Amino acid sequence: MGLIVQKYGGTSVANLDKIRSVAQRVIQTKEAGNQLVVVLSAMAGETDRLIALSHGASDRPDEREHDALIATGEMVTVALLASMLNRMGHRAKSFLAHQVKIRTDSAHGRARILKVDTKVIGEELKNGGIVVVAGFQGVDENNNITTLGRGGSDTSAVAIAAVLKADICEIYTDVEGVYTTDPNLCSKAVKLSRISYDEMLEMTSAGAKVLHPRSVELAKKYNVPVFVRSSFNDNAGTLVTKEDSEMEKVVVSGVSYDRDQAKVTVVRVPDRPGIAARLFTPISDKNIPVDMIIQNASIDAYTDLSFTVSRKDIREVRQMIEVAAKEVGAQGVEYDENISKVSIVGVGMRSHAGVASRMFSALASEGINILMISTSEIKISCVIEAKYTELAVMVLHDAFGLENLK
Numbered sequence: 001m002g003l004i005v006q007k008y009g010g011t012s013v014a015n016l017d018k019i020r021s022v023a024q025r026v027i028q029t030k031e032a033g034n035q036l037v038v039v040l041s042a043m044a045g046e047t048d049r050l051i052a053l054s055h056g057a058s059d060r061p062d063e064r065e066h067d068a069l070i071a072t073g074e075m076v077t078v079a080l081l082a083s084m085l086n087r088m089g090h091r092a093k094s095f096l097a098h099q100v101k102i103r104t105d106s107a108h109g110r111a112r113i114l115k116v117d118t119k120v121i122g123e124e125l126k127n128g129g130i131v132v133v134a135g136f137q138g139v140d141e142n143n144n145i146t147t148l149g150r151g152g153s154d155t156s157a158v159a160i161a162a163v164l165k166a167d168i169c170e171i172y173t174d175v176e177g178v179y180t181t182d183p184n185l186c187s188k189a190v191k192l193s194r195i196s197y198d199e200m201l202e203m204t205s206a207g208a209k210v211l212h213p214r215s216v217e218l219a220k221k222y223n224v225p226v227f228v229r230s231s232f233n234d235n236a237g238t239l240v241t242k243e244d245s246e247m248e249k250v251v252v253s254g255v256s257y258d259r260d261q262a263k264v265t266v267v268r269v270p271d272r273p274g275i276a277a278r279l280f281t282p283i284s285d286k287n288i289p290v291d292m293i294i295q296n297a298s299i300d301a302y303t304d305l306s307f308t309v310s311r312k313d314i315r316e317v318r319q320m321i322e323v324a325a326k327e328v329g330a331q332g333v334e335y336d337e338n339i340s341k342v343s344i345v346g347v348g349m350r351s352h353a354g355v356a357s358r359m360f361s362a363l364a365s366e367g368i369n370i371l372m373i374s375t376s377e378i379k380i381s382c383v384i385e386a387k388y389t390e391l392a393v394m395v396l397h398d399a400f401g402l403e404n405l406k
Contacts, residue, residue, distance in 0.1 A: 002167040003035045003125075007135065007157035010044035011174040012231035013077045022231065023084040025172075026130060030090060035125045037164065039135040039157040040081060042073025047136075063108035067137075067147045071097075074134035074153070082132045092130040095120065097137040097145070102156065104138035104146045107287040111138055111146035112214070113155060116163045133160065151212030158215040162222035169224050171211065172231035177238030178203075178210050180402040181255040186394050188403040192253065193236070196243035199253055199345050202379040206343035207258025216240065243347055251355060252346035252400040257393050259340045259386060261291070262314040263372070264321060265306040268331035271298040275328050276305065282320040288313045291341070292374045292383065306372065308383065311337055339371065340389040343381040344396055356380055362399035368392055 006026065013019050022038075030036050042050075050070040054061045078094035085092035101117035124131050135153025138146045148155050154171060161169035175183075176191055178200065183189040195203075197220035204213040210228060219226045219240060229237025269275055276295075283290060291308040309317050314337065325333050349355050359380055363370060368391065372383035384392055397403070 002033075003037075003164060004029060005037045005039065005157050005161040005164070005166045005169045007039040007153055007169070007171050008041065008231055009153065009171075009173045010041045010046070012172050013040055013042075013081070014044040016080070018231075019077065019080050020084060022172075023081060023088060025231065026081075026085065027088060027090055030130060037121060037125070037131045037133060037160055037166070038081065039133050039153055039160065040074060040077040041135055041153040042077060046073040046076070064144055067108045068145045071134075071137040071145050071147055074136050078132045078134045082130075085130055085132070090130060091128060092132055093124055094132040094134070096134045097156075098139045098143065100133055102138040102159070104140055104148070106140040106142070106144065106146065108144075108146055110149040110287055111140070113138060113148070113159045113218075116159050118163050121160070121164065148214070149212070151209070151215075154212040154215035155218065158218045158222075158224055158226065161224045162218055166224065168227055169219070170227045170229065171215075172229060173210070174230065174232070175210065175228075176230040176233070176235050177228050178208075178240070178254075180253065180405055181393055181397050182208075182257070185257070185390055186255075186397050188394075188397055190403055190405055192238050192405060194239045194241060195253060196347055197240060198243060198378055199347055200240045202343070202345045202376065203254050203256045206256035206345065206379060206381055207260070207341060208254070208256045211240070249348060250346055250405060251348035251352045252344045252402065253348075253405065254345045255393050255396045255400075255402065256343045256345065257340060257389050258343075259389060260311050261308050261337075261339050261341050261383065262311045262317075263306055263308050263336040263339050263383065264314075264317060265304055265334040265336075266321065266325050266330050266332075267304055267334060268302045269305050269325075270329050271301050271303045278328050279305070279321065279324045280307075282324055283309075283317060286316065286320070288317060292372050292381065294372050294374075308339075308341070308372070338386050339383050340386045341381055341383050342389065342392045342396065343379055344400065345379045347378050349378050349380075358399055359396060362395050363392060366391055366395050368395075 082092040082094035103115040104111035135156035201216040226240040
């Protein structure tokens with residue numbers, strides 16, 4: 001008998017019929033002799049509806065009240081699933097974040113999980129019940145409702161799996177696993193049977209939407225095996241797990257893209273110690289992630305500094321960076337929202353030369369100009385004009401022969 005945590009996304013619980021299908025899959029897992037915790041997202045489209053309501057009430061909603069509102073979507077799905085399971089003859093209880101004490105910091109909209117109390121969940125499992133938990137939400141030290149950001153239910157599930165020392169965390173979604181790239185964009189994309197934590201983390205941070213980045217961070221830290229599969233069939237999915245020597249034989253395992261990018265350039269910044277800190281500290285204080293940062297060579301003690309953020313954050317960043325730029329004596333600030341980021345990822349990059357030149361040559365062959373470049377040990381990312389996104393993905397997929405992976 002094993003302990004399994006299952007997470008079902010919004011498309012998997014989009015209506016009563018689909019929730020009923022989830023209930024049948026849950027029962028099948030339970031009757032196989034497993035203890036089971038189920039984490040649910042809100043119904044597909046429900047969170048967007050709630051966000052629209054919030055912005056209808058106020059053009060700049062209070063963060064606390066906004067989180068309290070959008071967290072209600074998961075309350076509906078967990079209650080419905082628990083009710084169905086009980087009706088089908090299987091003891092089940094639904095729980096919200098404050099009931100199982102999923103403690104977070106107070107960064108509304110992008111809160112981080114600090115601690116999960118296992119007492120309530122453990123007691124219910126000991127009594128033979130199926131535990132159904134609302135994903136995406138937590139509570140801070142003052143018992144305010146917080147939310148974890150888009151895809152946060154993945155993080156909820158992995159965090160619970162980690163503290164319970166579950167045998168596996170299964171993420172059920174509307175795709176059959178992790179692909180070499182978005183199959184909706186590239187017809188040659190193939191499903192991977194396995195991928196390392198590091199590769200998955202780089203792919204999610206580069207724009208792949210299969211898993212929430214923080215869920216992969218937690219899975220790696222606590223060595224939680226994560227199995228990504230479809231909730232609509234029984235086909236094999238993708239196992240996200242520890243790296244092994246076989247994985248290093250593959251130079252590049254995936255191409256990711258992210259259209260949710262905006263570039264900010266602070267023009268003619270005084271090139272002296274402390275300036276970068278003064279520019280980025282206000283952004284950090286608001287818990288806004290900054291992605292790529294590029295500083296040009298200094299000329300006459302001045303330089304240009306460019307960085308990228310999510311488009312949804314650009315309005316808030318604009319207000320802060322223009323104030324900071326004036327304070328440090330910069331000439332001005334420029335913005336470009338007509339960009340996207342394409343990335344190649346693979347643990348094999350550590351031991352293979354020439355990967356970057358092959359990527360740049362492939363893009364150049366199609367006349368795609370590179371605006372920014374950043375690298376890590378196993379990832380190379382390029383910012384390009386948004387109109388070339390689809391072409392860039394297909395060209396890179398072909399250049400590295402990813403249709404031959406499995």
